[in-house]
Amino acid sequence: MLEKVDTTLYCLNCSEETEHKILYLDNEIKTIECQHCHKTSGIDKKELLKLYTLDSVEHILTEPFKLNEIIKKQGPKFLYSFSRRVLSKPYRVMKDIFAILDD
Numbered sequence: 001m002l003e004k005v006d007t008t009l010y011c012l013n014c015s016e017e018t019e020h021k022i023l024y025l026d027n028e029i030k031t032i033e034c035q036h037c038h039k040t041s042g043i044d045k046k047e048l049l050k051l052y053t054l055d056s057v058e059h060i061l062t063e064p065f066k067l068n069e070i071i072k073k074q075g076p077k078f079l080y081s082f083s084r085r086v087l088s089k090p091y092r093v094m095k096d097i098f099a100i101l102d103d
Contacts, residue, residue, distance in 0.1 A: 002096040013039040
């Protein structure tokens with residue numbers, strides 16, 4: 001899961017505290033960008049997108065097994081949440097990709 005956090009940190013390049021954008025992928029910091037000088041520390045966007053894609057493929061490959069377990073536990077109740085998840089997933093994936101590519 002991709003998450004953006006805005007915070008104030010000390011920038012070595014600016015030599016002062018400035019606003020920074022921190023990008024997390026699966027609860028690990030991937031990039032930190034100063035919003036004043038735009039100096040970025042961490043993985044570049046292409047590498048980050050590659051990691052996100054690999055993580056997504058792994059998730060897709062394990063999903064049938066997870067769905068099978070949910071169906072066994074929930075039975076027909078599963079169908080009510082399934083349609084919502086199927087419709088919202090493409091939106092959530094696109095949102096994550098745009099967050100990676102966003103400057």
